[in-house]
Amino acid sequence: MSVSALSAYELGPRIGSGGMGVVFGAKHRVLAREVAIKFLHPNYIDDAEAVERFLREAQVIALLDHENIVKIHDSGVSERGPYLVMEKLTGETLKARLERGPLAQPLAIQIADQVLQGLAVAHRKGAVHRDIKPANIWISDRDAKAKLLDFGIAKLGDRTSITTTGAAMGTVTYMSPEQATGKDCGPQSDLYSLGVVLYEMLIGKPPFDGDTVQVLQKHAKASPPTLPARFPMHVRSAVAKALAKKPEQRFESAEAMRKALLDASAPGRPIRRKVLAISALLALAISTTFLMSRPTNPARGQAALPPGTSIVTASRMEVIPFETREEIDPTLKPGQTATQAGTNGEEEVTVEIKDGKERVLGRKVVRPPVPQVVRVSLFNLKCPKCSGWNTQDAKYCQEGCGHRFPGEVSP
Numbered sequence: 001m002s003v004s005a006l007s008a009y010e011l012g013p014r015i016g017s018g019g020m021g022v023v024f025g026a027k028h029r030v031l032a033r034e035v036a037i038k039f040l041h042p043n044y045i046d047d048a049e050a051v052e053r054f055l056r057e058a059q060v061i062a063l064l065d066h067e068n069i070v071k072i073h074d075s076g077v078s079e080r081g082p083y084l085v086m087e088k089l090t091g092e093t094l095k096a097r098l099e100r101g102p103l104a105q106p107l108a109i110q111i112a113d114q115v116l117q118g119l120a121v122a123h124r125k126g127a128v129h130r131d132i133k134p135a136n137i138w139i140s141d142r143d144a145k146a147k148l149l150d151f152g153i154a155k156l157g158d159r160t161s162i163t164t165t166g167a168a169m170g171t172v173t174y175m176s177p178e179q180a181t182g183k184d185c186g187p188q189s190d191l192y193s194l195g196v197v198l199y200e201m202l203i204g205k206p207p208f209d210g211d212t213v214q215v216l217q218k219h220a221k222a223s224p225p226t227l228p229a230r231f232p233m234h235v236r237s238a239v240a241k242a243l244a245k246k247p248e249q250r251f252e253s254a255e256a257m258r259k260a261l262l263d264a265s266a267p268g269r270p271i272r273r274k275v276l277a278i279s280a281l282l283a284l285a286i287s288t289t290f291l292m293s294r295p296t297n298p299a300r301g302q303a304a305l306p307p308g309t310s311i312v313t314a315s316r317m318e319v320i321p322f323e324t325r326e327e328i329d330p331t332l333k334p335g336q337t338a339t340q341a342g343t344n345g346e347e348e349v350t351v352e353i354k355d356g357k358e359r360v361l362g363r364k365v366v367r368p369p370v371p372q373v374v375r376v377s378l379f380n381l382k383c384p385k386c387s388g389w390n391t392q393d394a395k396y397c398q399e400g401c402g403h404r405f406p407g408e409v410s411p
Contacts (some may be wrong), residue, residue, distance in 0.1 A: 195242025345369030
């Protein structure tokens with residue numbers, strides 16, 4: 001785009017900065033379309049490598065047309081230096097959102113899922129982002145839609161990196177082990193970085209901390225901490241696999257990681273209580289059938305009962321399902337949830353079987369069930385009309401007063 005083409009935009013106030021760019025709001029004078037124009041920071045204008053990296057970002061993003069990747073309209077060089085014309089987003093970065101604390105698990109999984117959808121497209125087209133971090137993930141203020149930003153250091157196909165061979169690429173806190181040691185990286189590096197981001201979304205801090213050298217060493221050698229038991233097994237397993245030290249031990253693709261996070265049948269997901277109960281009842285039915293099929297031996301000195309009047313007294317174990325109840329937990333921050341797992345109990349049941357019909361003679365609790373307590377703290381939106389508390393995705397007050405929350409309410 002030439003200088004005259006850039007003049008088609010009415011430049012607005014500065015709306016952000018970071019890394020190598022400064023972003024201004026702008027409006028197309030003819031189309032009246034709101035856009036964001038990102039200029040290379042003045043400190044880098046004389047840096048040929050920085051200019052090349054900045055302009056290459058436009059080529060990468062233009063190749064990746066997906067709803068979870070920021071869109072680019074044009075690029076060029078003006079009297080202000082290199083620039084990119086991009087869609088204007090409303091909301092905030094995930095980094096800004098995390099400054100207010102960890103996210104509720106459903107929202108964290110939703111964001112990770114959308115980022116993975118964007119990464120799936122990028123990886124299929126040969127692009128590796130190499131700088132997945134909260135500052136490069138934008139969250140819409142309307143529907144919490146996530147978009148990937150800043151492909152400035154992305155690797156496209158087999159092109160040689162424009163940075164020095166052996167240099168660590170990316171942001172230290174979120175680097176994969178291969179990035180931390182200056183090795184070449186592929187799609188699995190992005191999945192590792194997203195695993196770090198997902199851990200931070202759930203816990204409120206990344207898995208490794210310390211100074212730059214310490215964090216690099218921990219990425220390369222230290223075992224990452226596991227998520228607490230309050231998170232479902234399939235989520236803990238997915239994060240652990242994403243944070244594996246060797247790329248071949250991680251998910252083979254972004255789609256596979258999505259399935260592990262979302263699919264009920266994903267490996268590592270705990271067996272549902274219904275399956276356990278059905279299995280137990282099936283075993284009991286088999287035992288009962290076996291008892292009913294055994295011949296009845298009369299007591300000594302007593303004549304055998306005629307057919308059709310046989311009586312069998314038997315004992316069996318039955319499952320006592322545990323109950324689920326919700327409690328408000330004052331120790332949780334707004335938007336967080338925690339689950340305390342429960343266990344089924346066991347009951348010894350004595351039955352009398354006569355003419356194919358069963359009559360319960362007595363019950364004895366052998367092991368009482370432990371209830372599952374779901375601690376809830378989702379009520380982080382207070383209605384200004386009736387002062388009732390609402391969940392974070394409320395559009396109208398759930399207390400029934402009819403108040404409509406504005407569209408700009410943060411997720």
